[in-house]
Each structure stands twice: as C-alpha cells, then as structure tokens.
Amino acid sequence: GNSxxxxxxxxxxxxxxxxxxxxxxxxxxxxxxxWYVQYPGEGLQLLLKAxxxxxxxxxxxxxxxxxxxxxxxxxxxxxxQVSDSAVYFCALLVYQGNQFYFGTGTSLTVIP
Amino acid sequence: DGGITQSPKYLFRKEGQNVxxxxxxxxxxxxxxxxxxxxxxxxxxIYYSQIVNDFQKGDIAEGYSVSREKKESFPxxxxxxxxxxxxxxxxxxxxxxxGLQPQHFGDGTRLSIL
Numbered sequence: 690g691n692s693x694x695x696x697x698x699x700x701x702x703x704x705x706x707x708x709x710x711x712x713x714x715x716x717x718x719x720x721x722x723x724w725y726v727q728y729p730g731e732g733l734q735l736l737l738k739a740x741x742x743x744x745x746x747x748x749x750x751x752x753x754x755x756x757x758x759x760x761x762x763x764x765x766x767x768x769x770q771v772s773d774s775a776v777y778f779c780a781l782l783v784y785q786g787n788q789f790y791f792g793t794g795t796s797l798t799v800i801p
Numbered sequence: 802d803g804g805i806t807q808s809p810k811y812l813f814r815k816e817g818q819n820v821x822x823x824x825x826x827x828x829x830x831x832x833x834x835x836x837x838x839x840x841x842x843x844x845x846x847i848y849y850s851q852i853v854n855d856f857q858k859g860d861i862a863e864g865y866s867v868s869r870e871k872k873e874s875f876p877x878x879x880x881x882x883x884x885x886x887x888x889x890x891x892x893x894x895x896x897x898x899x900g901l902q903p904q905h906f907g908d909g910t911r912l913s914i915l
Contacts, residue, residue: 730909731908732892732908733844733891733893735904789846790843791843791845793841
C-alpha cells in the first residue's frame with residue numbers, strides 16, 4: 690500500500706543548528722512528494738515539493754531531494770530560526786487513483 | 802487577499818447534536834477537502850469534492866456529511882453518529898489543473914464535546 694513515515698518528534702534545536710527531518714515513503718508508481726508546515730493555531734501551508742526522482746524542492750532555506758533509490762524525501766535546513774518552530778508534515782500524491790497521504794507530523798521547537 | 806475561511810475557530814457540541822463547520826474559499830478553486838487532525842496522527846481525509854454538486858468519501862467519512870452547492874463553499878456536518886468528534890478540522894482547496902494536491906488550507910476549527 691501507500692504510506693508515509695516520518696521521524697517522531699518532538700525535535701528541539703538551538704537557533705542556527707542544522708535540521709534534518711526524515712521522511713520515507715511506500716508507494717505504487719511514481720508519486721509526487723511534499724512538505725507542509727503548520728504554525729501554531731494555523732492550517733497547513735505547502736512548503737516545497739518534488740514531482741520526480743532526483744528533483745530538489747526548496748523554499749525559505751528548506752530543501753528536500755526526492756530519492757527514489759532510498760524512497761526518501763528528508764527535509765533539511767542549514768540554520769534554523771526561532772520562527773521555524775512548527776509542525777512539519779511529509780506527504781505524497783499517488784497519481785493512480787489520485788490519492789494523497791500525509792505523515793503523522795514532526796513538531797520542531799527552536800530555542801534562542 | 803484570496804484564501805480559505807473556516808468558521809468558527811472553536812466549536813462545542815453537546816451529545817447527540819449535529820454541528821456544521823463552515824468553509825469558504827475565494828480562490829476560484831475547483832477542488833475542496835475536509836481533513837481531521839488528531840494528536841500524534843497525520844491528517845485523515847473525510848470528504849473531498851472536485852466539482853460543484855459532486856463529492857466523494859475519504860478514509861473516515863462515517864458520521865460526517867457534506868454538500869457542495871456552490872463552488873466557494875464546502876460545509877461539513879458532524880452528525881451525532883460520529884462517536885469521537887473531538888478533533889481539529891481542516892478545510893483545503895486546490896486547482897484542478899494541479900491534480901488533487903491540497904494547496905491552500907484554512908486555519909482550522911477545533912471541535913470539542915461538552
């Protein structure tokens with residue numbers, strides 16, 4: 690079946706630390722992959738996406754590379770800020786049947 | 802500014818009562834979605850609609866109902882048949898030409914049982 694597995698949180702980092710949030714997936718066919726961010730008290734916002742293998746999505750200093758060989762889409766940022774504190778969701782879209790799947794979310798807290 | 806408006810932000814329901822959550826969008830998007838978010842779980846799809854007057858069940862549709870009489874509006878009714886309605890509900894929309902990828906989300910409605 691199709692699914693997304695994210696590293697469990699919560700994750701707490703100091704400001705300017707390096708961030709990695711792991712995401713692996715299982716999917717039939719060739720899915721598109723996404724990262725969404727949810728700030729406290731708000732809905733989700735699309736952060737970045739990649740639609741085919743080896744694509745790199747990037748936005749606001751965050752990056753993720755679609756790795757078909759390891760079925761992964763890990764989120765990285767070189768230097769986190771307090772304002773990055775949020776919950777991050779990995780997701781995939783399987784075009785056959787147009788099914789969209791979210792991971793369970795990873796809570797990130799950045800402390801000054 | 803274009804976006805999705807969900808109301809109310811907080812909602813309380815008595816046992817045996819139906820409640821309706823509002824979702825309005827002015828993005829001219831064809832597709833709209835309702836998700837439920839529970840602590841420690843990802844988002845789960847309740848219903849979605851790709852076009853006016855048509856909607857499909859998601860993974861956890863039991864105890865919920867929707868309507869799509871207008872393109873801008875996709876209200877969700879939580880019926881008394883939903884035994885565990887306490888959750889955070891998110892509405893989303895997307896344009897059809899980008900596939901069924903939710904692009905915009907509302908700020909959510911938190912439903913609690915009195």
